[in-house]
Amino acid sequence: MSGQWVQFLASGLTAGSIYALVALGFSIIFNASRVINFAQGEFVMIGGMSAVSLVAAGAPMPLAIAGAVAVAAVVGLLLERLAVGRARSADVVTLIIITIGASIFLRGLAQLVWDKRIHALAPLSGDTPIEFFGATILPQSLWVIGVTIVIVAALSWFFRRTLPGKAMLATACNRTAAQLVGIEVRTVLFASFGLAAALGAAAGVLIAPITFTSYEAGIMLGLKGFAAAILGGIGSFPGAIAGGLLLGLLESLGAGYVSSAYKDVIAFLIILAVLFVRPDGILGAVRSERV
Amino acid sequence: MAALALVIVLAPLVLANDYFYDVAILVGLNAIVCVGLNLLIGYAGQISLGHAGFFGLGAYGSALLCSRYGVPPLAALPLAAAGVAVLAFAVGRPILRLKGHYLAMATLGLGVIVSIVIANEDRITGGPDGMAVPPFTVLGHLVQGEQAWYWLVGACLFVAVWLALNLIESPAGRALRALHGSEIAAEVVGIDSARRKLEVFVLSAVFAALAGGLTAFYSGFVTPDKASFLHSVELVTMVVFGGMASTFGAVVGAAVLTILPQALTAVREYEMVVFGAVMMATMIFFPRGAVPTLESWLRRRSS
Numbered sequence: 001m002s003g004q005w006v007q008f009l010a011s012g013l014t015a016g017s018i019y020a021l022v023a024l025g026f027s028i029i030f031n032a033s034r035v036i037n038f039a040q041g042e043f044v045m046i047g048g049m050s051a052v053s054l055v056a057a058g059a060p061m062p063l064a065i066a067g068a069v070a071v072a073a074v075v076g077l078l079l080e081r082l083a084v085g086r087a088r089s090a091d092v093v094t095l096i097i098i099t100i101g102a103s104i105f106l107r108g109l110a111q112l113v114w115d116k117r118i119h120a121l122a123p124l125s126g127d128t129p130i131e132f133f134g135a136t137i138l139p140q141s142l143w144v145i146g147v148t149i150v151i152v153a154a155l156s157w158f159f160r161r162t163l164p165g166k167a168m169l170a171t172a173c174n175r176t177a178a179q180l181v182g183i184e185v186r187t188v189l190f191a192s193f194g195l196a197a198a199l200g201a202a203a204g205v206l207i208a209p210i211t212f213t214s215y216e217a218g219i220m221l222g223l224k225g226f227a228a229a230i231l232g233g234i235g236s237f238p239g240a241i242a243g244g245l246l247l248g249l250l251e252s253l254g255a256g257y258v259s260s261a262y263k264d265v266i267a268f269l270i271i272l273a274v275l276f277v278r279p280d281g282i283l284g285a286v287r288s289e290r291v
Numbered sequence: 292m293a294a295l296a297l298v299i300v301l302a303p304l305v306l307a308n309d310y311f312y313d314v315a316i317l318v319g320l321n322a323i324v325c326v327g328l329n330l331l332i333g334y335a336g337q338i339s340l341g342h343a344g345f346f347g348l349g350a351y352g353s354a355l356l357c358s359r360y361g362v363p364p365l366a367a368l369p370l371a372a373a374g375v376a377v378l379a380f381a382v383g384r385p386i387l388r389l390k391g392h393y394l395a396m397a398t399l400g401l402g403v404i405v406s407i408v409i410a411n412e413d414r415i416t417g418g419p420d421g422m423a424v425p426p427f428t429v430l431g432h433l434v435q436g437e438q439a440w441y442w443l444v445g446a447c448l449f450v451a452v453w454l455a456l457n458l459i460e461s462p463a464g465r466a467l468r469a470l471h472g473s474e475i476a477a478e479v480v481g482i483d484s485a486r487r488k489l490e491v492f493v494l495s496a497v498f499a500a501l502a503g504g505l506t507a508f509y510s511g512f513v514t515p516d517k518a519s520f521l522h523s524v525e526l527v528t529m530v531v532f533g534g535m536a537s538t539f540g541a542v543v544g545a546a547v548l549t550i551l552p553q554a555l556t557a558v559r560e561y562e563m564v565v566f567g568a569v570m571m572a573t574m575i576f577f578p579r580g581a582v583p584t585l586e587s588w589l590r591r592r593s594s
Contacts, residue, residue, distance in 0.1 A: 090578035101570030108563025268400035
């Protein structure tokens, strides 16, 4: 019984870490530009697929991972420069449509560059399961959780201790005020897309050995990341992490104790319930409308 | 209005064969959904990323009432739409308290839940394989063939546009536009914004359900794709592409984005790339949508 519980907890935390990374990407871009980037899931896909290609081309794993993250970051920067950045004065719904267009475009491009098949990536340290309190855990799960902790720590250091990080936070807080103290808001916006894309790609590389990857892999992961970001309160970094982990755990427990076919339904029902009680997410700032 | 009637009546002159009729019918069906969705998004300013859920429920509801319970199609269609209206009414109130991205998330969640339930309840709905739909009969007469369907859908679209235009010019329509501008300001002048939002949400869900039911009867088959998140996104894109707060824009958006993928089948591999690029480019260069941009351009030319 307790072994089963540990099992659900482990798979929930693994999926939750991935959702948290994707959700952080949503929040970073939202903070810089008030845009919900529906192409965030495609960064996850590009990360996974690029890593698969680089490994197939003979690159050693660390190089393949770095390359995959770099490819996604460049795509993210291009997306900002060529599309989103050109329509900054547009309506929120218009911007949403632009990012949805971008996600369709990127998926189509992935289909051309790669193919429609499902690919597997080798796990970072073998696939001999580890026995742990009566549960069997894949080593890759530990990698996912461990690397996520390292990334979150690094991000927290970046936002608290470095000048570019502080500039990003300041822009998120108040764009005009940030501009007045000499922050290049335009650059912050540009950089936020690169950073979010890199985070998405890291998630894609980490999860590819467990769930495999294909040109369509980004759709559901992107949706889940968005759901996690909203659950935690969009724009809040602790919220994104809490939302991601909570969503992963809910799904895993729902799949284990209720019905695996309905795990997504359970997760979304709980998100709806949370939003009805707290319309600004669990850790989101409660806003009041200015008239 | 007259222009739309003229287009519907004159279009058969250029519809050379059944394939063209088929595309025209699909345009009409999508346009009905978009006219309703535009009332919600364009006029009331409330986004919905879950309308394919209502569309799918309308389609499956009509199909099931007909095939399982022997309800005549002409009764099944409004019954399914009434069921969707009750659902939209029940979930609308808590959902519409949310704003902006939270509203987008909640409607998206609603749509995803509907599509997963449809795909999983395979004993009732046939699951991912879809289910066959009985033929459409009106008072014992079978409606079949592309031409008959063309006139039926054309008439429905005409009525839908007429209803939408009337609503927009009514006090209720002005109330919607007021709460789009500022909900608090609207309430200050005595508009019950929660009720107005709920009404237009239910109305747009009914439009989607009716179009869904008609689509099911027309194609004789329905799959869970019709209720998917991607279909919801397609519908919103049509509205925004044509131009928000423009009823004819919604029709034009539905037409362009229904015809475009058909035209792109010649370059199958590049279909998604071209489609995505067109979506991005239109929104970047004409952020207000095709019809409003064209209107202001014509006005500038004439003055």
